[in-house]
Amino acid sequence: MRKHEICPRCGTLIHSPRMSLRRMVVTALCTSLLLSILISAFLIAEPWLEDAGHRFVDRMVWHEPLDSWNL
Numbered sequence: 001m002r003k004h005e006i007c008p009r010c011g012t013l014i015h016s017p018r019m020s021l022r023r024m025v026v027t028a029l030c031t032s033l034l035l036s037i038l039i040s041a042f043l044i045a046e047p048w049l050e051d052a053g054h055r056f057v058d059r060m061v062w063h064e065p066l067d068s069w070n071l
Contacts, residue, residue, distance in 0.1 A: 005014045019027075 006012070007014055
């Protein structure tokens with residue numbers, strides 16, 4: 001049976017549903033599964049993104065020759 005609380009201002013019944021143990025366990029499992037998928041995706045994508053960034057910089061049209069710099 002659910003407990004009902006009464007609002008001290010207006011006297012309205014406030015329903016306070018509590019999460020069941022089963023629902024908390026399912027939520028924890030789904031959260032851990034989602035985190036493991038996201039971490040795995042990041043670890044797989046990070047080297048690819050870094051390599052793509054290097055390739056993008058290498059394909060830039062204009063490169064200033066190092067010999068013309070006044071050091």
